[in-house]
Amino acid sequence: MTRRAVVVGVGHYLPERIVPNSEFEKTLDTSDEWIRARSGIERRHFAAEGETTSNMATDAAKAALADAELAPGDIDAIILATSTADLTFPSAATMVQAELGMTSGFAFDVQAVCAGFAYALANANALILSGQANRVLVIGAETFSRIMDWTDRATCVLFGDGAGALVLEGQEGQGTSDDRGILSTDLNSDGRYKDLLYADGGVSTKTTGYVRMQGNQVFRHAVEKLASTAHAALEKAGLTADDVDWIVPHQANIRIISGTAKKMGLPMEKVVVTVQDHGNTSAASIPLALSVGKERGQIKPGDLLVTEAIGGGLAWGAVVLRW
Numbered sequence: 001m002t003r004r005a006v007v008v009g010v011g012h013y014l015p016e017r018i019v020p021n022s023e024f025e026k027t028l029d030t031s032d033e034w035i036r037a038r039s040g041i042e043r044r045h046f047a048a049e050g051e052t053t054s055n056m057a058t059d060a061a062k063a064a065l066a067d068a069e070l071a072p073g074d075i076d077a078i079i080l081a082t083s084t085a086d087l088t089f090p091s092a093a094t095m096v097q098a099e100l101g102m103t104s105g106f107a108f109d110v111q112a113v114c115a116g117f118a119y120a121l122a123n124a125n126a127l128i129l130s131g132q133a134n135r136v137l138v139i140g141a142e143t144f145s146r147i148m149d150w151t152d153r154a155t156c157v158l159f160g161d162g163a164g165a166l167v168l169e170g171q172e173g174q175g176t177s178d179d180r181g182i183l184s185t186d187l188n189s190d191g192r193y194k195d196l197l198y199a200d201g202g203v204s205t206k207t208t209g210y211v212r213m214q215g216n217q218v219f220r221h222a223v224e225k226l227a228s229t230a231h232a233a234l235e236k237a238g239l240t241a242d243d244v245d246w247i248v249p250h251q252a253n254i255r256i257i258s259g260t261a262k263k264m265g266l267p268m269e270k271v272v273v274t275v276q277d278h279g280n281t282s283a284a285s286i287p288l289a290l291s292v293g294k295e296r297g298q299i300k301p302g303d304l305l306v307t308e309a310i311g312g313g314l315a316w317g318a319v320v321l322r323w
């Protein structure tokens with residue numbers, strides 16, 4: 001028997017306000033055509049004034065708990081992947097814990113920018129396999145609209161806000177790749193590339209800063225590193241790309257998503273794509289895609305999924321799981 005971290009619930013939250021590409025044409029030298037052609041993005045959601053990352057994370061968590069038919073008291077730990085927490089401290093995860101009325105267990109944030117959800121899943125898996133926790137709420141939530149430079153057309157048209165959540169539960173498997181749950185994880189970072197994508201502020205510089213990105217440089221790293229981490233994770237699980245039912249990628253750019261699928265030898269029919277509706281929601285993009293993919297009837301119990309993401313750091317990783 002082998003312990004596995006199995007998905008028993010999923011949910012998401014998107015802010016009410018939807019902003020189409022055409023909105024940016026009013027203030028910037030850009031066009032709906034350019035944004036669609038270069039990124040695949042058509043619209044994105046932006047949080048309302050006063051709406052925070054922990055608010056959105058709490059709503060996504062409630063949806064995932066309802067899907068799992070569990071109460072907050074059934075949860076041992078919360079891991080929240082975000083780079084846009086409400087406050088410098090405490091963690092947004094502890095705010096979610098309080099909002100849910102959960103008075104036991106523990107909660108913390110993980111900060112690996114767009115790769116944050118892969119890092120959070122790997123941490124949750126390790127907690128479950130070690131026996132530290134049995135049910136873990138894993139959330140990705142971001143309000144990147146708060147760190148956009150609205151005069152920088154190369155970044156501000158790309159990002160959106162939102163949150164997604166999974167409930168993972170420790171269950172006994174057979175120790176084979178037919179088991180449900182997380183089958184392997186692969187995490188990487190290389191700080192030599194920190195200048196390619198960063199926020200030019202932070203606590204020790206006394207500012208919040210704005211997102212700065214050398215998009216075409218990140219793009220070049222993305223396809224190669226995403227295909228390679230996905231392959232590494234599949235190999236660790238004793239599987240190949242032929243076994244994959246769904247790639248659930250980080251949703252930054254349709255050209256990166258399709259380039260990675262092609263490099264893996266998989267058709268776009270096997271990829272969950274939400275970038276057109278959400279834009280790049282950083283750590284929230286994978287759980288959002290998982291939740292929407294399930295709602296659409298794409299992801300079904302028993303399907304083999306590979307998730308992959310890359311972002312600031314650079315940090316990147318992949319998780320193979322059977323739904």
Ligand code: UT7
Nearest residue numbers: 030031034038039114153154215216218219252253310311
């Ligand atoms: O989630 C974290 C990881 N992030 C990513 O994965 C993002 C990776 N990068 C990308 O998605 C793409 O590089 C972008 C969508 C950001 C840009 O696409 P690109 O094909 O790499 O374009 P580029 O940066 O090479 O820019 C091409 C041209 C430039 O003009 P010149 O120098 O050729 O005259 C830009 O100034 O497009 C210009 N440009 C724009 N034009 C209209 C940049 N942004 C815009 C814009 N509207 N919004």
